[in-house]
Amino acid sequence: MSPSDLAAAAQELVAYAALLWRRGLVFGTSGNVSIRLGPDRILITPTRRSLRALRPQELALIDLAGTTHNERSPSSEWPLHAAAYRARSDVEAVIHTHPTACVAWSKTGLFSLDNVGARESLGTIRWLAYKPPGTQELADQCAAAFAEGVDSVVMADHGLSSVGRSLEEAFVKTDLAEETARIALYTRILALERGMRG
Numbered sequence: 001m002s003p004s005d006l007a008a009a010a011q012e013l014v015a016y017a018a019l020l021w022r023r024g025l026v027f028g029t030s031g032n033v034s035i036r037l038g039p040d041r042i043l044i045t046p047t048r049r050s051l052r053a054l055r056p057q058e059l060a061l062i063d064l065a066g067t068t069h070n071e072r073s074p075s076s077e078w079p080l081h082a083a084a085y086r087a088r089s090d091v092e093a094v095i096h097t098h099p100t101a102c103v104a105w106s107k108t109g110l111f112s113l114d115n116v117g118a119r120e121s122l123g124t125i126r127w128l129a130y131k132p133p134g135t136q137e138l139a140d141q142c143a144a145a146f147a148e149g150v151d152s153v154v155m156a157d158h159g160l161s162s163v164g165r166s167l168e169e170a171f172v173k174t175d176l177a178e179e180t181a182r183i184a185l186y187t188r189i190l191a192l193e194r195g196m197r198g
Helices: 003-022 078-087 100-106 116-122 136-147 167-197
Strands: 032-038 041-044 060-063 093-097 125-128 152-155 159-164
Touching (some): 003 167, 032 078, 041 078, 060 078, 100 152, 100 159, 116 167, 125 136
Antiparallel strands (some): 032 093, 093 159, 152 159
């Protein structure tokens, strides 16, 4: 990859990282984003940094074994990203977030796709039992779901990971998953309210 291509990829990645912050899909220093640069290279957000205002030069360049190829430390969730790329050759971007409604539903083991937008655009979402963050155990669990063709996984007590053929596709799935979770939550609240007034 040429330096200009690398620079363009870095600019795109930080733009989507900031968009995740503006949409309220990440908070504090949570969340991480990566993009595939080639068969064995990915560009990924750094550890312990807010996605709100990253600069391209802060991104970590690593291979799928986790070896760094610049002087930046990658997100602690790099194993999840690497596993997703190994599981699916069509995956070009991975977005991992902790959106409020998805995390709330993750604690129940349920996730409803009961609106038109979700059914038409989101596809299957897989709920996964709790595995410690940043571990190979979590990475392998997510990769197994991605390998089956699932594009989004809700991880118990943790968050959401979505993959796509581009950062745009992974972002849209992330954004729609949280909106779907929010609709389901409001629906449940309204049903309870109606029942109490019954």
